Amino acid sequence: MKIEDGCLVGLNVRMFDAQGNLLEETGAPIVYLHGAGDIFGRVEAALAQQEPGYKASLTLEPEDAFGEFDAERVHLVEVDRLGGDISVGMRFEGLPDRPDGRTYLVTDVAEGMAVLDGNHPLAGRTLRFDVEVVSVQRAGDEELRAAESQEVPDFLRVVPPHDLHDGDESHLH
Numbered sequence: 447m448k449i450e451d452g453c454l455v456g457l458n459v460r461m462f463d464a465q466g467n468l469l470e471e472t473g474a475p476i477v478y479l480h481g482a483g484d485i486f487g488r489v490e491a492a493l494a495q496q497e498p499g500y501k502a503s504l505t506l507e508p509e510d511a512f513g514e515f516d517a518e519r520v521h522l523v524e525v526d527r528l529g530g531d532i533s534v535g536m537r538f539e540g541l542p543d544r545p546d547g548r549t550y551l552v553t554d555v556a557e558g559m560a561v562l563d564g565n566h567p568l569a570g571r572t573l574r575f576d577v578e579v580v581s582v583q584r585a586g587d588e589e590l591r592a593a594e595s596q597e598v599p600d601f602l603r604v605v606p607p608h609d610l611h612d613g614d615e616s617h618l619h
Contacts, residue, residue, distance in 0.1 A: 449496050456579070501579075520564070
């Protein structure tokens with residue numbers, strides 16, 4: 447069976463950086479619903495009309511994956527405003543006094559200040575995805591319900607527009 451909209455597709459995926467370093471991989475095949483926009487559009491387009499056994503290596507530029515790095519999403523915040531002990535790696539939903547729906551990662555703490563970065567950790571990076579189609583089946587009602595509850599790995603998941611450009615979809619290509 448060929449991949450088309452409404453098919454459940456089983457994939458093995460490996461993600462590499464531009465230098466060829468393995469960043470992430472699926473331990474077991476993941477299943478996504480083709481045509482639902484659950485995975486990157488360039489990957490989904492490359493898989494259309496393919497069959498089990500198909501393999502491809504796709505290079506995605508930042509705009510096709512996690513977006514460009516945006517320096518305006520990096521903020522210096524007083525540790526006192528964040529409350530308690532703050533350390534590198536902590537995550538905050540929104541900035542103090544400014545909930546914006548974005549997740550911020552603490553990337554540095556020094557002299558009473560914390561650096562909060564609202565960019566996706568892979569923003570600005572060119573990535574290579576090696577994909578292998580392991581199964582294709584037409585989705586019935588039961589399979590569609592099961593697919594809705596399955597989680598696509600974060601490294602293959604489409605980032606909502608508000609996470610890329612503060613909700614301004616005009617920046618998306």
